[in-house]
Amino acid sequence: MRIAYFPGCTLSTKAKGFNDSARDSAKALGLELVDLEQWNCCGATFPLLTDNMLDLTGPARVLISGRQQGGRLVTACTICYNVLRRTNRVIRENEDGREKLNLFLEAEYKGDLEVLDLLQVLRDEVGFDKIWEAVKRPLDGLKVAAYYGCMVLRPPKEVAYEEDPENPCALDDLLAALGAEPVNYPYKGECCGAYLIVKSPQVAGELSYTILDSAQRNGAQLVVTNCPLCQFNLDRQQGLMGQRHAGFQPIPILYFTQLLGIALGLDSGDYGFEKHYIDPCSLLASRNLIAI
Amino acid sequence: MRVKLSSEALQSDFVKKVEEISGQDLLACNQCGKCSAGCPVAFAMDILPSQVIRLLQLGEVEEALNSEAIWFCAACQTCYTRCPRGVDLTRIMEALREMAMRERGDYLDIGAIPPEELAEFPQLAFIGGFRKYTS
Numbered sequence: 001m002r003i004a005y006f007p008g009c010t011l012s013t014k015a016k017g018f019n020d021s022a023r024d025s026a027k028a029l030g031l032e033l034v035d036l037e038q039w040n041c042c043g044a045t046f047p048l049l050t051d052n053m054l055d056l057t058g059p060a061r062v063l064i065s066g067r068q069q070g071g072r073l074v075t076a077c078t079i080c081y082n083v084l085r086r087t088n089r090v091i092r093e094n095e096d097g098r099e100k101l102n103l104f105l106e107a108e109y110k111g112d113l114e115v116l117d118l119l120q121v122l123r124d125e126v127g128f129d130k131i132w133e134a135v136k137r138p139l140d141g142l143k144v145a146a147y148y149g150c151m152v153l154r155p156p157k158e159v160a161y162e163e164d165p166e167n168p169c170a171l172d173d174l175l176a177a178l179g180a181e182p183v184n185y186p187y188k189g190e191c192c193g194a195y196l197i198v199k200s201p202q203v204a205g206e207l208s209y210t211i212l213d214s215a216q217r218n219g220a221q222l223v224v225t226n227c228p229l230c231q232f233n234l235d236r237q238q239g240l241m242g243q244r245h246a247g248f249q250p251i252p253i254l255y256f257t258q259l260l261g262i263a264l265g266l267d268s269g270d271y272g273f274e275k276h277y278i279d280p281c282s283l284l285a286s287r288n289l290i291a292i
Numbered sequence: 293m294r295v296k297l298s299s300e301a302l303q304s305d306f307v308k309k310v311e312e313i314s315g316q317d318l319l320a321c322n323q324c325g326k327c328s329a330g331c332p333v334a335f336a337m338d339i340l341p342s343q344v345i346r347l348l349q350l351g352e353v354e355e356a357l358n359s360e361a362i363w364f365c366a367a368c369q370t371c372y373t374r375c376p377r378g379v380d381l382t383r384i385m386e387a388l389r390e391m392a393m394r395e396r397g398d399y400l401d402i403g404a405i406p407p408e409e410l411a412e413f414p415q416l417a418f419i420g421g422f423r424k425y426t427s
Contacts, residue, residue: 014414044419048367048386050315055423079416154369155380165373191332191368198413198421199400203336203364210332229416236412 005033017272136265138179145215252280301351327371400425
């Protein structure tokens, strides 16, 4: 199956490991991610004001480009997913907004592209049972905390593909299909601090700490995420957490696709593990999941 | 807190503007406090999220604009998701940030961020930050 793919800025640079492992794993599962021929930044945040049409032009251009390449567009970056999906809804449901954007962009786009998240496609179209069959290197009871962040959960009516967005399970179910033991903990959908990192790193660090502390208290050895900003915040801020909270133990933060690629038996050599602040390699090697 | 209510303050142009650009009805909020209870950044705020909307309901716009709380909102949408009255407080917070910056200029001085830190941030962090803290 071929599907149009929007990598986005961060996955093309800072989070290449997410991009490479996503493409790699999807391919191994018979899903070919075809890059959009033309794309630009999605804007990184969905503008929340009714009079801010200008910040919708970036994501609208991406959607128009996606529509020219077919009826569906998938992203791995969940921030891109959230921004594109919400922008698409504005174009579909807000007549005035649709007209303004189309006039500005010289287009006739109606909002009829389906914006999907990679995890959603893996669940609904590839199927976790098929993924389980394709697993060559089961994760063998590795205790992993699935961290969903905000972007695929809220606002539920606009972006969620979970039955209960307050208690999401898609990522947990995928981890179980890979042979890992998903850890249940109450902060899997709590905000990591997002762009507060730019203004108040210490406050953002406290938000991230709450999540990691909860995951570890419930036995997690590793956390997986679907968002490059969450990955950065949870990973980088651990130095600060160690200074502020006695007894805090570092924990590696991976993209779920990196773990998926490993479980599928793919070569994880170019998944960018060396770019992570907290080294995931010793844990993975100790479980014979990678060779170092 | 002693508050003197006046119809001018309650229906000031400012309050109307907040309602217009946020697309929210401020009086729909019945102050149940669920937004403050679920807000993951409330611990760092000078006033609670529900108090921001209360100030606007009372026409105390300067106090709402001067609060640090509006800059700590990370737009995670937990408040909106759980609000029994369907009020999207994240939009009200954004309206206040925007109006504060339209009046006073940028909240964050990009030039003051150390370049080595900026080089470390993923694009999502600084583009998101600039969109929220600069006009």
